[in-house]
Structures are given as structure tokens and as C-alpha cells.
Amino acid sequence: MDRIYLDNASTTFPKPDRVARSVYEYMTTAGSNINRGCYESAYDVEEAVFDTRQKLAALFHGGDCRNVVFTKNVTESLNVILKGYLKPGDHVLVSSMEHNAMMRPLRQLEAKGVSFDRIPCSETGELDLTAMERMVKPNTKLIAMLHASNVCGTLLPVDAVGEFAQAHGLKFLVDCAQTAGVWPIDMERMHIDALAFTGHKGLLGPQGTGGFVLREDMVPLLEPLLSGGTGSVSHTEEIPPFMPDRFEPGTMNLPGILGLKAGLEWLEETGINRIRAHELELTAQFLAELKGLEREGLLRIVGKKDCENRTGVVSIQTLAVELSQAAFELDTVYGIQTRVGLHCAPAAHRTLGTYPTGTIRFSFGWWNTQSQVEKTLDALKEICHGN
Numbered sequence: 001m002d003r004i005y006l007d008n009a010s011t012t013f014p015k016p017d018r019v020a021r022s023v024y025e026y027m028t029t030a031g032s033n034i035n036r037g038c039y040e041s042a043y044d045v046e047e048a049v050f051d052t053r054q055k056l057a058a059l060f061h062g063g064d065c066r067n068v069v070f071t072k073n074v075t076e077s078l079n080v081i082l083k084g085y086l087k088p089g090d091h092v093l094v095s096s097m098e099h100n101a102m103m104r105p106l107r108q109l110e111a112k113g114v115s116f117d118r119i120p121c122s123e124t125g126e127l128d129l130t131a132m133e134r135m136v137k138p139n140t141k142l143i144a145m146l147h148a149s150n151v152c153g154t155l156l157p158v159d160a161v162g163e164f165a166q167a168h169g170l171k172f173l174v175d176c177a178q179t180a181g182v183w184p185i186d187m188e189r190m191h192i193d194a195l196a197f198t199g200h201k202g203l204l205g206p207q208g209t210g211g212f213v214l215r216e217d218m219v220p221l222l223e224p225l226l227s228g229g230t231g232s233v234s235h236t237e238e239i240p241p242f243m244p245d246r247f248e249p250g251t252m253n254l255p256g257i258l259g260l261k262a263g264l265e266w267l268e269e270t271g272i273n274r275i276r277a278h279e280l281e282l283t284a285q286f287l288a289e290l291k292g293l294e295r296e297g298l299l300r301i302v303g304k305k306d307c308e309n310r311t312g313v314v315s316i317q318t319l320a321v322e323l324s325q326a327a328f329e330l331d332t333v334y335g336i337q338t339r340v341g342l343h344c345a346p347a348a349h350r351t352l353g354t355y356p357t358g359t360i361r362f363s364f365g366w367w368n369t370q371s372q373v374e375k376t377l378d379a380l381k382e383i384c385h386g387n
Helices: 017-030 040-060 074-085 100-110 129-135 158-167 216-221 254-270 272-295 323-332 346-352 370-384
Strands: 068-071 091-095 115-119 140-146 171-175 194-198 210-214 299-302 313-318 339-341 359-363
Touching: 017 040, 017 254, 040 068, 040 194, 040 210, 040 254, 068 074, 074 100, 074 140, 074 171, 074 194, 074 210, 091 100, 100 115, 100 140, 115 129, 129 158, 140 158, 158 171, 210 216, 254 272, 272 299, 272 313, 272 370, 313 323, 313 370, 323 339, 323 359, 323 370
Parallel strands: 091 115, 091 140, 140 171, 171 194
Antiparallel strands: 068 210, 194 210, 299 313, 313 359, 339 359
16 A cells, blocks of 8 residues: 655655765764864864755845754744743733644743733634734733644735834744745745744754744844853853854754755755645645535535645544544555644634644645545545445
């Protein structure tokens, strides 16, 4: 039975061959730490890491590549930014579609005196821009939100929110876990002060890679969450004041970062516009047929039913078959791998009207094909009709 992988919103698979080769070559031919070893192989790795920073700064229009900081994932990045910037008494605006990577740090901070309010979104996940004006308080410091929903794929209007934040003297933090490498992101044009990214999804790197990018004026406003050895200014026990060392203590995931570099090189050659067009073509094909099953009363499409302002993520609720059973049959009978449940986003499911049941999520990537979409639709029809 052929495998049909439709869980790219969780992590892209497969990765370009060069990603695995880069990880392997580092482990077998380099193996050096950076900022520590004073020899040629260490300098070569350091140059490759610097090149990766440059590629990320260029991709996100983030300015100085020294303000690109590597972490393990977008969750760590959001923790560093939120806990480094917010203080007791501060107020934050978030969307009602947030992932727990945003909400759990905010809940921790809430216990220490930080408050937040949720900007309402519609049942298709679209942000109510008109609500923001009345939600800003004298102590509001930050607007923080994801770029696109990991549950239903709806894009949030970060351009408009960035303009609003700038007009009201607020900092703007964006979680681009679902869009980096697929949708264009311009930190300068979108007025994004801090961008949190993950390496293993649209950027096609290995798991355990990610980071954040800061605008220059955000750097001194963040207190480092972690501290330790950086290999620089080793004569002092104080945290280095300069970037990126200020936020990068300890030994880095160098095999992962070099794998991420290879993924970024593949993106540059392939083009994110081509990738996005392919994913949305498959999404349109999938949605067109799902609408027929929805009209039969066999399932519900969650979120938007067209390809306007969305990613290649589609969630459904099967009405004739229990969700987990349908997902189990998709995998074991048809070889179709999806994600079922609440997807670490209870707030989004409450907004979409799917809490606490959850959804089955299908997420398309570059290596998926029209034939795979057709096979998936055929499988769903059989499952919904009772085989």
C-alpha cells in the first residue's frame, strides 16, 4: 500500500534530499562547534551558519542578519519573546485562533500579572479588524498572533494589523509557523517587530530547528530567557549585549541548522510562489469534491470553502463516522496519513465551533499530487458511505 502523507502542517515530508545530505556531511566530515574551535573546520561551519542567517534575513526582509536568532522551534521562540518583553501590568491582544505555543506562555504570564484579550474571529477564522480599536488599553504593549491557522488554514491580515500596531505605538509579534517558505513575509512592510519561525515545516529543514528575527529597536527591550556560555567574551560572567550571542547560549543544533540551510537553498531555487500555487491547486481540487459530500450531509468543511486568503490546510468533521475512526481507517485501510483531534489549538476550535470534538486535518505540500488528492477523496467517500 502506497503512503499518502497529508500532515505537512505538522512537519513537511519528505524533505529535499540535500537536507539529509547536509546533516550527514556535517556529522561525518565537520563535527566542529562554532565560537569555540580555532581551526579551519570550525570556521567553515561558522561561515555556513552565518550564511543561513543571511538567507533567513533576506527571506523575511528582516534587516541585519545578526538579529536572526536560532532556537529549537517556534514554541521556544515565542517563549523567549513573550517572557523577555512582557512585564506585570502589561496587556496583550491576541487573536481567537491562537496555537498553544502562544497561549500557554501567555497563561503563565497571566499568573504573574500580564493580561490579554482575544480579538474575535469569525466561524471561518477571519479576524475582526474593527474590534481592535475598542480593545486597546492604556497598558497594551503588544499585539501577538499567528499568520495562518494551523486548524483551518485561514490567513490573518497581518499587513493591516501591523499598520494598526504602528499607528497605536504597539509592538507586533507574528508566529509564521504555517506560512514561512510558502507565503511572502516582509517584516518591514508589515511592520513586524518580532517574527517567530520554525525550520521543519515550510522551510523544509529538520525538526529541532527554528528561531526568531527582531527589528533593531526590539533587541534591547527583551530580557534573555536563557543564559550561559556563548564562546564569546568569555572573560566575563555577564550576558553578551550584542546579537545574536545575547539570545544564543549553549551548543547550537549545528547539524539541524546546516540542514535548514540546505532547505532554504532548495526554496530559493524552486520559488515560494510555485510552491504556494501548487498547494492551493490541490486545495481547490480537494474542496470542490468535499462540497458534494457536505451537501449529502456526510461531513462538514471547517473554515473557508474557497482558496482566497488561505493555506493548503483543510479540516473536516465526518458526520456519519466518528472522527478518530475515520482517521484510523484512512491510515490503516488506505495509507492516508492525517492529523485528528484539537491540533494544540483549543481556542481556534472554540472559534470554529469544533470544540471539544476537533477535526481531521489534511495539509498539502509540494510533493503531493492530484492523483493523491483523488485517492483521498475516494477513500473519504467510501468511509462516509459506510464502505
